[in-house]
Each structure stands twice: as C-alpha cells, then as structure tokens.
Amino acid sequence: MAEAIVSTLLEQITTITCEGALEEMRLLKGVKKDLRKLKFNLTSIKALLKDAEQKQISDETVQLWLDRLQEESLDMEDALDEYHGIARNIKEINERLDEIAKDRVRYQLTDMPSRLPKRKESTSFIDGSNIVGRDEVKKQIIGHLLCGTSKEGETCQTISIVGLGGIGKTALAQLIYNDEEVKQHFTSRIWAYVSNIFDESKVAKMIIAELEGLDEVGVLQMESVPLNALLKKICKSIEGKKYLLVLDDVWTENDEDFGGLNATFKPGAPGSRILVTTRKDTVSRAMGSSHTIYLETLSQDLCWSILKKKALRERSQKTCEDLTPIGLRIAEKCKGLPLVAKTLGGLLQFKTTRKEWEDVMKSELWRLDVVHKDVFVPLLLSYYDLPSPVKQCFKYCVSFSKDTGYCTNHLIAKWKAQGYLGFHDGDDSLLELKGFEHLKCLEARSFLQIEDYHPVYGQYARYRMHDFVHDFALFLTKGEFVEEVISKGDKSMKMNSERTCRHLILIPESSLSFPESISDVEKLRSLHISAKKGGVISCGALCNLFNKARRLRVLGMSRYPGSTIPEEIGNLLHLRYLYLNTLHLKRLPKAIGRLHNLQSLDLYSCSNLERLPDEMENLVNLMALETAACFSLTCYPKGVRRLTRLTQVTGLIVRVDHNDPKEFSIGDLANLKQLVVLSMKMVGNTINVEESKKVKLQNLQEVKILVNEAIAEDEDTILESLNMSSVPRCCFDTNFHMIGRFSTPRNEYQYFGL
Template sequence: MAAALVPSILDLIERVVTGAILEEVRLGGDSLNKLQRLRNNLLALNAILEDAEQKRRTDKDIELWIDRLTDAAYDLVDVLEEWIITTRVGKTSIVKAKVGSYITHCLHTAQVVRRDDLAFKLKEISDRLDVIANERNMFFLVSRSASQHSRRIESTALVDASAIIGRDEVKGDIVSSLLSASTEQLKTISVVGMGGVGKTAIAQLVYQDEVVKQHFDHRIWVRVSEVFDKKNVAKTIIKGVEHVKRFEGADSLDSFPLSALLDRIGGSIHGKKFFLVLDDVWADDMRQWKGLIQTFQLGAPGSRILLTTRMGTVANMMDSHVIHLEPLSDEQCWMVLSREAFSGRGVKQCGDLEDIGKRISNKCHGLPLAAKILGALLRFKSSRRKWEDILYSKIWELEVAHQEIFVPLLLSYYDLPLPLKECFNYCAVLPKDFVYNGETIIYHWMAQGYLGWDIIEDLELKGRKYISYLAARSFFQDFLMDKDGLKSTWKMHDIMHDFARFLMINNGIVIEVMNPGGNSMIDLSFRNARYLTARIAEGHCLSTSIYGAETLRSLMIISGENAVTNEVMQIIFNQAKRLRMVDFGCRNTLKDTIPKEIGNLIHLKHLNLSGNGIIKVLPGSLCKLHNLQYLNLDNCESLQNLPNEIGNLINLIYLGTLHCYRLGCYPKSARRLTNLRQLRGIVLRADRNDPKEFALGDLENLIHLRELSMVLKGNAVNDRELKRAKFENKTHLKEIKME
C-alpha cells in the first residue's frame, strides 16, 4: 500500500503548500521546512518503492519496513487533511461570528491551538520518515526502470493435449479461423483472459494441431516478455523461421541492428504462409510494434498471427478477432483437479474422497491453473481430515496460492500504475459477491483519496478511466453497458478477489459475526486494520466489545435487521475518528437512529444509510462533517426531515432521499449545496418561495447538477419559481424526474 500512497501524499503536500490552501493558511517557517523535508524523503522513497513492493513477498525485513512506512504514510495523510479541515472550518466560523470580537478572538485562539497540535504531529511523523528513509539503503532497492525484468517462466509450444480439459470447442473455433480461405494478407486472432485461465494452453493446443502443421509453411512460437523488447522478439522469430538454434559466432544476432533483423525476417517469410504465436503480450502501444507489423505483411495471403493476452487493449491495437477465454465449468474444473489429486490412488479411496474433492474444486472458480495446483497439493494428502483442512482454508491463506496460483496475477498487478494498485486493493474489503457499479466504486475511491484531490469532474473522469484500465487487463469481468456505452455494472472473479485479499492481508479485515447478542470481542489492534467489513448473520448483532478501531478508514456492515445498536455506533464513532467511509446501507441494519457522536468523524466523505426504516431524524452534529461528499438516505421510509443546517455540507456531490415517503420539504439551507452533481428525491415547494422550506427556485445556484429527481409540494408550479430555478443554466443536467 505504501507505493500507492506516496504519490497521493505528494499531491496533498503540494495542495497544502502551493495551492488554494496557501491563501488561507500562513504556514510557520518550521512547519514549511518539515513539509519540504517530508516531500524530499517521499520523492526519494517513491523511486524505489515499486522494487520494494515486489521483493516484500520473499523478504520479511523489507515487508516490515514497508509496513512501518505505510503506517507513517497513513498518519501523514490524516494530519495534512486535518490541517486543511481545521483551516476551512476555522475560517468559516470566524466569518459567521458577527456578534462580537470576543467570540471571534476565542475561535481564532482555538484554531491556533489546534494548528499547534497538528504541527507537533507533523514533526513526529517527519522524524519517523527520516529514519525510514535512511533505512532504505539496507535493502539495495533500485528504481523501477532498473528493476524491471521478466518474472515468468519461459513458455514453449510443447503441451500434453490429453491434460487440457474443456477447451475443444474453443480450439475448434480458432483452428477454423486459421484455416479459413481468405485473401487477407494477414489476419490476427487474440485470446483474451485473466491470468491462470489457460490462454497459453489453448495456444499450445492449436500450435500442435496436425492440420495446422500441414497448412502453414512456417510456424513460429514467441513468448513476448512483459518488458517488451523488439530485438528479442525479432531474434526469436528468425530462429523459428530458419529452424536453427545456433548461428556462426555466439553473438551474431545480437550484433545486428533492428533494421537488419527485420530485413532478415522479411526475406525468410516473403511469399510464404506463416503462423506466428505471440504468447503473453503486454505492450499495447502500436508505435512499439510498427516495424514488426509492417514486416509481417510480407508473408503470403492466409498468414495468421495468434496472440494471447490478459489486456483487451492489446487485442484492440492489433485490430484482431477476439476470443474471450472464459473459466471452466464446475464439472470441467473437477476433472482437472481429480486427474492430479487421484493419480496413483485406488478406486475405493477415490470414491471416499470424491464428495469433498468436488467441494474443493469449487474453490477454483473455473481457473484450470488453480485446479491443477490444488490437485497436485491434494495428491500427497492421504487422509480425509487433511483434505478437509484444505476445504475449510481460505484460498488466499494457502502457501501454495502464494507460491503458484497468484504468480500470474502478480504479473498483472505489478504492471499496474501505482494509483490503480490502490484502487484494486480496496476491492478486497467489498463482499465477494459484490456487483460493482461504476458510480458507486468511484465514490468509494474518492472517499479514500485514491483519485487525488483535483476538481470533482477530473476525479470522476479519472475513476472511469481506472475502471476501463482494470477491465482491459481482466481484473473485472461480466460487464453490462448503459445507454451511453459506459460500463454500468460488473463483477470480480472470486480468485481475483482472493488475490486482492492476499495483497491486503495487513490492512483489511473481513469478519463474519455469528454470535447471538453480539457478546464476542472484536480486536483490530494487532493488525492496525484500516478497512473493516462485517457480515452479520440474521438475528445476530455487532459486538459492543470493539478494540483497536482507531486506525479504521472504512467500515461496511452487511447484515440482517437490527444488527447495529446505538451503543455500538457510539463506541465506533468515538474510537474510529479517521473513518472516510461508513456504509450501513442494508435493509434495516440499524436498530436505533444515528447518535450525535457521528460529528466526531471529521474526515468522513462517504455515508450510506439507505434502507434503514428506523431513522426518523438525523442529528444536527451530522452537519459538522464538512468533508462529506456522499450522503445516501434512499428508502429511509420513516425519515421526517433533514437537519436545518444541512447546507453546511458544502462539499456534498451526491444526496439521495428517494422513497423517503414521510420526508417533509428540505430545509432552506440546502440551497447552499452548490457542489451537488446528483440530487435524488429532493422534496421541495413548487407553489411559492417559502422562507423556511426549500423551494423550486432555490435550485438556482445548483449549476453542477447532472441528475435531478424531485417530489413537488403544492397545488401548482409557480411560474416565478420555475423561472428563478434557471434550468437553462444547468448545462450538465442530463435527467430530470418529477413526482
């Protein structure tokens, strides 16, 4: 997590020192020097953290060092954000204090005291980072460009066809496409899928097919490294075409310039029908491929290229026919696992273990690589009890998963830009069966600061780009598109979710609460947990014995009715003051209304209370949450009104009160929510400009709205109010709904 955090912190420091905040805060010289020192240390660390993140899997000392850096990084984000919040709130309070100089003086004094406290925290973190930065030299870490190297075992065209199950239909489709009569000079077929789904295996099957062998003059197999090197690709093609392993002089090909290698390829394939397999392609920039692609055009009509990739952008770049390789069925997965697990066993023993073996194979979720590895693990476990140990283990906790199943996924993960790693890691704390929604996950990422601190439109655009990037690299699947062609919902493969859990093992905790009465203790302190998701069984409730919640940044409760009491909320809100996201959005999760202690969560940006029919009113302290961006109250059927000072939540971009059937008109102060992008279910007066209730004309300054649904009160729409609303100025507004 540290590698992904550092760039965000650098952005935040820039905002504090040189952005709009500089106009509001006069940083003392000592604090300014500390921030500059922090910035220099972080820049130095940023250069080598990618190498450190890769080496931590095998070096415990590096892992402990990164954990300490991560702790310091999270603490630094808290202090910097709190500095900004304190300044903003202090300035607003002083502007509002019109009643006398004494109140203004008290507010100003409190602000100075608070800033002194933050300056002390800043010094403490700066000293910690000095030590951590100096220790980096102990580990011989290098910058990413110097540390890049191939991290995958070399693939070959050899394969045992009998060991590959469930791919006959796909193989037949590819072979038919390869052999189809065509006048095209060159045709490309791309097999796209997540790591471990069997892309290389299907390419090997096709490559070794006897009909394919007879059809082409040349067959060439090239494993393309994730670090793309045109010369290495060209040399491998030459060796494949010329059918020789050694050349005159050990380094004869190495001494050739690229242009000479391409000329040599062109001469060898000119007028010949060739079949080229490019296995595991990562490079999706056509400029890198240009010379090679032009050379391939010299082959005879009917020449074919088959490439395998986990990146849809590669297939698009090559303008190829795309075959998405799906996971195996449960039955096929069991066939793969049982072939390995039952090797050398007697018929009776196989029969005794078959039922539990099938349940274990379901943990593979259709990935042949996982089935093969778990099958090999089971082969050497003779008793049913040992098989049960595997069954009831979380796959991401198995050592074999770390060493083998997750290896191809780590390659995809290491290839991600740093901010996207953080976004992907976060998915570990969402439920395994979670149906992702582009809008919702972007709000989650924004709440955690993963998208940076730019203006809202830029953050949302960045979030959509991140989703597309992760989808193109097979981290997400099963997409549905909305009417605008944007990805509206999708899922994450269970093995990919297990992989995310593996990456977040030191930061995120997912627990299941099964105890009636909620009496068991929940201790988070030993993990420095920052993300907690609790799945609570029907009829049970969350324990009041919660310890170590101080570091939490995200809290999600998935439950039946009455699972969270007022007492539990008070305990959490008093402890977990660093929370950025709170989600109680299940049907009637809450047993009581929200306590006033929610006002302690000054960092809170995302609050989902939807579906909680017990809530009648919200505490006024909610309006102290000046950082809040997302407030979802949909389906709170008993909610009667919103706090009068709701307008203080000036950073809200989403406010939802759909199907709140007892809700009265919004307070007049809601007209100050000028950052709103989505306003769903607002109750307002349409017949007059009321001095206390929100009226239609009060939409006047909400110029950023993109989605608006309204419940209109009154017998008629007042023309003057309709004109005052200035809908013609709301150029971003795509949708209006009215009741």
C-alpha cells in the same frame, strides 16, 4: 499502495505550502519549514517504493518497512486533513519519517526496481490430452484462422485470445497451433513468446529460429545482428507463403512497438494469420484484431477432472471414492481457472489422509503457499503492470464481500473518499474522470468484469471481481482488509489481524451478536456493517464505535433498528462517504452538519425517513446526495441550495409553485450550477414561471422528472420553462407511468427512485 498515498500527500503539501494557504490556515512560521522537510523526505522515499513493493513479496522485513511507511503516511494525511495541531503533528511525523528513510540502506532499496517475477517461457509443444473444456472455442478460433476472407488489400488478419492470467490462453493457443487441420492449411507456422518486457529484436530472432529451424548455436550466431537485418531476413523467408504466427503473452499496448514486424510480414500470402494471447483487452485493440475471443472460466466439474488427474493418481478405488466428495468441494475453490486446478491437484497428490484434504478444503486460497508460488505469479505480473494509483483502487475492491457487484458511481465515490484519486482543490469532475479511467484500466486487464452495462446509463454499469482475483487482492493486503462474521454474544470484540486493520466488514448474525465495544478500531478508514436477517446494531454500540473510530472516511450501515442515528456521528470529522440503508430510520441527527468533509450521502431506500435536518446546509463539500425511494420524505430543507459542489442528486424534492422560505424550491436549482445528474420530484399545483426561469443548469447530462397530474404539461414546455431543453437525456414520469423520450428497463428508473 504506499507509493500512491505518498504521491497524494505530496500534492496536498504542495498546495498547503503556498503562501495563501499558509496564511489562511494561520500556521506558525516553523510549520512551513517542517512541511518542506516532509516534502523532501517523501520525495526521496517515493523513488524507492517500486523496488520495495516488489521485494516485499519475498522479503518480510521489507514488507514491515512498507507497513511502517504506510502507517506514517496515513497519519500525515489525517493531520493535513484536520489542520488542528498540525505544527506538533508534522514535527513528530517528520522525526519518525527520518528513521524510516535511514532504514532504506539496511534493506538495500534503490531507485531502480528489482526484476519482476518471471513467467516460464512458453513453447509450441503441449500434451493435448490434459486440456479439457475448450473444444467449442478451439473450433471457433480455427474457423477464423482457416476462413479465406479478408478485408480488401489486407494480407493478414489478427485474432486475439484475451483473459485472466491462469485461465488457459497459452494452452489453448498451443492446442490450436498443433491441430492437424491447421498444420495442413499453413505453409509456415511460427511460435514466439513475447512476455511483459517487449524486445522487438528478441522476438525477431525467435521468428527466424522457427522459420529456419535453427539450433542453439544458430541462435547465438544472430546475437550481434542488427534489427534491420533481422527484419529483412524474416521478410525474405515468408514472402509468398501463407503463415500462422502465434505471439504468446503480449503486453505492450503501443502499436508502434510492432511497427517493424508488421511491415515485415506484409509480403506473406493472402490468408495468413496472426494469433495473439494477452491478458489486456487494450492489446487486442492496439493490434487491430479482426476477432477478439474472451476466454471464459471452466465449470466446477471440468476443474475437478483436471484436479483429480494428479490428486488421485495411483490411489485405490476405495480411497478415490472416499476423497471425491471433498475433492469436488476443493474444485469449487478453483473458480473455473485450470491453472489453480493443476496447482491444487499437485498439492493434494502428496496428502494421503482425509484430514489433510479437509484442511486444504477449509483453508482460504490466498493463504496456501503453493498458490503464491505457482498461481499468483501471473497475477503479480499484471498487478505490477498497473499504474501506482490504480493498484490501491484495485486492492480496495476487497472491502466488498465476494460475489458483490460494484456500482460504478458508488465505487468511484469510495475511492475518492479514501484519497485514491489524488488531491484536487478545484474541478471535481476531474476526479470523477480519473475514477472512470482507473475502472477501465482494471477492466482491460481482466481484474474487473462488467456485470451490467446499459447503453444509455453506461456510467452506472456494475462490475464484479472474480473470486480468485479477490483472493489475490487479499494476499496482497494481508490483514489490512478484514471481514468478521459475528455469531457470538460477546460484549466486546478484539480485532485479529496480521497487520493494522484499516478496512473492516462486520456481519452480525443475530440481534444478540453485535458487541457493545470493539478494540483496535482507532485507525479504521472504512467500516461496513452488513447485518444478515435478524442481525442488528444497538445505539450504544454505535456510540462506542463513533467515539473510537474517528478516522473513518467511509461508513456503510444496513438493518439499524433505531429511528435516528446517535449524535456521536458528528465525531467522524474525516468522513467522506456515508451510506445508510434501513427501514426504521426516520430522521438524521443535527450533528450530521459537523461532517464538513462529507462528499457522498447515500440514503437510498430509507423508506421511513421523514425529514432531512436543516444543518445539512453545512455540508459544503457534498458532491453526491441520494434519497431515491425515500417514500416518506416530503420536502428538502432550504439550506440544500448552499451545497454548490453537488454534481449528482437523485430523489430531490422540489417545490415548484412558489419560493418557500423553508423548503427547497424550483428557483434554488439555479445555485446548483455543477449538477450533472439530476432526478427530482416536483411538488405543487402549478409551475411558478418566474422562479423556473432562474434555472440554468449548463452541465446537466441527465435529468429525470416526476410530475403529478396537476402540473403535467407537454414535455417540451416543461423543459423550456426550466431551461433544460438542451439536456441530451431526459425523461418524465406522470403518476409513475413512463412517457419518456427513450425506452429503458424499468429497474433503471427504480435506481433513481422514479
């Protein structure tokens, strides 16, 4: 994560050190020199971070070095964010950064990263009796392999098995490779382990060794043979033969990497097949797969059947009966991954007492050493393969509880709030685009799974993280993200974390459980208070929090019992994302106008909210505003017209019959030129044509309009009067009855408050 933070800091410093910015900030002359020194130090350290990140897994001292660097980087980010006292802060940070830079010699860090953890090379041999739950998918894939049809002019088809590391892709491929029907169908069968470091020459030698049955001496004799000669040899060996080539664990997404091999296999007989296993959906597409099979997780019962083969081996019947109920609960922790089941089974076979089994059952998976060594290695390979900025986006997903879906636009907004999408003082849409690219990158590597996707509102798809991936991310963060269920009536609470907690989820279980003060929250960057039924937060507790946790960038809160939020919220000068979801909230404090850095304000379903403060006009960096399902809200303040960076507004209330001096009116929409997504409710008895003609929203991609019977007209007439006739996706609702241009499930519109 440090590498991405350092990159963002360098972007900010580059912007600040330009003459115009320095003059605008009215900084001392010495600051420019300090900023340049800071930039030099950061650039030097950045070159070492890939090496440090890989070494920290096995070297605790390197992890401590990275922790120190991250602490200073976050302090720098806050100092640049505030500008106040920047000269003193930058000077002090530079001194501490000098010390960190010197320590790189002690830890032998270089600009060449150390070798990645290596996965054991796979072979074609397997004991099929150990594979369970894959009969149907095996049958499906064999059907594709044996099917005689191909596209015209196509000798060979490619079939890909895609899935998370540890889900059993290689085992399934081995099972298929050794199937008797498959053996009889193909003249030649070839197994080649590719791995994350693609080497065409190495793969070619594996293929020749398989085709010619070479022993170790024969393979060594090919060591100095040039690639071209190897490819010619393959070409000759498979000419006219119907072959099956298995390429196990393919990572490269560049189709040109396989250019030579692809050409080499064209002389094979029609009906030849290539079977690929990969954890990246993009590999399947790059290789032009005719069929892509996404491997699903196993059931809990199947995980138990794998686990118990080792765990209950050579135990008495009475012992087995005694341990089975606990074993079944441990099998739940496998979350459908056979590799986890095998690993835990191996761990339990050496634990002889019920107490030892219960300890494993109660332990968090990511804290078990055996899981680090045997299970997380495949995921570490996938993690290190991520671009640096995507790594921190991935780890931030653990700030959501398990089994929580991530709404795309909300997740991207939080990444942006934390600075994970970089620093861009210009077109905000570029940051949004970068966020979508990061999501697709995580999805392609099976780190995130699509939970819900709609062909019209695709950008509002929901993602979910597999529980095991969530455990892996927790292993990487080790205390930086903390979830606390508060069940005691203590007046104060102390954070218990292995390192400085930066992201906190608090879950009070009752009205008496939330503490009035919490220590060690000064450096928190995100806080989610998700009260269970009956759990509430007092106004006094919030005041204490807002006075201490002044570095918060993301704040989410539900089930707050008060009718307003305390004015102390104005202390959160770094706040970028504010989410409030409570039935009791009637108004926002005037101090909300002091949150000049706020980018997203989400008030979805605050059904008793009666008004928005006039001071909202000071939120000049606001890009997303959501008041959908705020049924008591009757108008928007006039000052919203000043929020010219808004790109998304849902639940906007617009007076359309005249230009009201206090209420947001139809002509004010002309100021919001950056709007891309808009849902609005029209208020009034008629549409003021002169005012509506001012509206020219060129960037709109979606608009949803709620109209009453008094102003209901032909859809096209309304769109034409608002200069929105070219909007690609538009719908109307008259008295909550859809008469839209396209059909979509009702719940999609409920999201927009229509």
